[in-house]
Amino acid sequence: MKKDIILAGVGGQGILTIATILAHAALNRGWQLKQAEVHGMSQRGGDVQSHLRLSDQKIYSDLIALGQADMILSVEPMEALRYLPYLHEDGWVITNSKPFKNIPNYPDEQALYKEIKAIKNHVLFDADAIAKEIKANRAMNIVVLGAAIKHLGFAEAEIAKSIKVIFARKGETIIENNLRALEAGLKIG
């Protein structure tokens, strides 16, 4: 089994946390992984992506080849589209629909949604609204992760276990918020 995932968003939106949780869950299975991150200049509000490769076999390249990604997991709708050349024709796009507008020429949202809906396998939903609804505003990224895990073949319990470990130092409230976010996302996906 092999899962190649492009994580996309804007600097500061929490995609590296998603990567850390998925990586942890994969390690618990005894899988191998490679995770290429973006550091430096683009973290200042620019577009950021991470290549996350999980497999029960040896992994060679740190980067995913074009047309090979099983999933684009994005916390921002325009950023989901930026990496389409990486997506396999049977791959999934799971994305937050709430735009992050920090540029003057941000495109029309409806036009973005139309492009996303044109992708065969997609989940498009307002993860910010759900996070707010369940009073876990800062766990939007985990809501998106929740919507993705079924399509990656992970069970809720596996991811929940990793969330508990990774957020252990942040206290009970934050763990609870993130577990609620995971569950809420799971219902969407």
Add this chain to the structure above:
Amino acid sequence: MEKLMLLGDEALAQGALDAGISGFYGYPGTPSTEIIEYVQGSKQAIENKIHRTWSSNEKTAMETALGMSYNGLRTMVTMKHVGLNVAADPFMNSAITGSNGGMLVAVADDPSMHSSQNEQDSRNYGNFALIPVLEPSNQQECYDMAFYGFELSEKYHIPVMIRLTTRLSHSRSGVKRRAVLPQNKLKQPDDFLRFMLLPAIARKRYKKLLEAQPDFLLEAVNSPFNSYTLEAEDYSRGIITTGLAYNYLLEAFDGGPIPYPVLKLCQYPLPVDPIHELYDKCESLLIFEEGMPVVEGIIRGGYFKGSKPIHGRLDGTLDRDGELNPNKVAVALGLKVKPGKDVPEIVVARPPALCVGCPHADSFIALNKAVEEYGRGHVFSDIGCYTLGFMPPYNTINSCVDMGASITMAKGAADSGLFPAIAVIGDSTFSHSGMTGLLDCIYDKANVVIVILDNSTTGMTGGQDYTALGKLEEICLGLGVEKEHIRTFYPFVKNHEEMTRIYKEEIAYEGVSVVIPRRECVQTMKRRNKKEAGK
């Protein structure tokens, strides 16, 4: 031993810690920063009192590391590729003096310039200095090469370069640890003369370095990190990979057998014999290098008398610039690739920008007002977050060349008659390379305004300390700036009018002025608040 999930940078740091290192020296720079950051957070390093604070710049870091090596201890100096330009003088000369305790020069290159002003390949520097170079292909090799590199360095009393690239520095994978070695005992060099590079001694030392070249070559030929698969089914091409390019090759064949002979090169100088053998066996060569065509250039440059085709970055088989990726490698191999859909046209670029609430933004808005009447082209700048002052809506700055160049370029422009001539430099960049330029300004009584944007951190690389923190006014006074022309203010929306007035007053003053807008970086503030809330 346990397996850790580490970035390439972190794997190298952990390897060095386990291999008995006594001190790390460096200045932050993407993609090298995480080496020392990892050490600063390491319990093992803290308990063993491993030196891990930042240096003023790469040159001071290299010299300090050489001093620690002189005293017999294992040490590493870290930097990004352009940092090696700053450290080039001690780097080149450390090859002549040689080292005593194991000395590793870890340089992280940034092909494709993700966060850099050029994509120079540090292997050129390794060749230039005539020292051994190690180029890991994966995270495990980063770890293992720390052990190997120290041994190699101590065997020949020579600094060894470890060359990383962005995709390895910033990619995470499992790393298996080895048993931890103790630190070296203090031991001064047997030969004190060799650090004394007077011409008469340096000539002898240089001959010695030249004499050691066959040994370095033999080490590279027999390196455990190089592998030579010369038997294969298809001899129509022989493949050479360097560093992490090897992974892309394996990926192209999905981990299965590769039909062609392959040389995996991870240690230099270039192993001559295996390359000759490959050339003799095959009808052509195909060379994959992450970075510049260094190996390809050597091979083409009269290395062979034959006329077989050599493919790589120099004949257009691969792009001349930019980093490699699995697709570029597959295409060069003539394999089919099937990219996904194109990026829809409505997707627009999202360039990096100053953070909401960034103090630099206020400094730029007020400065723009102050220089409005003079038109464009009066503000020189430097390397850091504030380079984003080039972008709209600010459009304030007109140059970004190298660390410290804002001050000296402004001075040169002022010398030639430009008025006003203004330099905008960050506080950490000032402590890296701004002080000597300011002294030039004082010496010549140049008519310049130097703006030191003080956000009290090294912002762009993620908020590291720097050596001049909290001492900017004293430094400027000490260098000779007049007290009444060192102006400090709090960059904030409410203060724009006052800020503009101060800028204007200092532009009007005929001489050296220093203006210091001072407010904490919003990212540092957020991290500090989080930390305090956690307590």
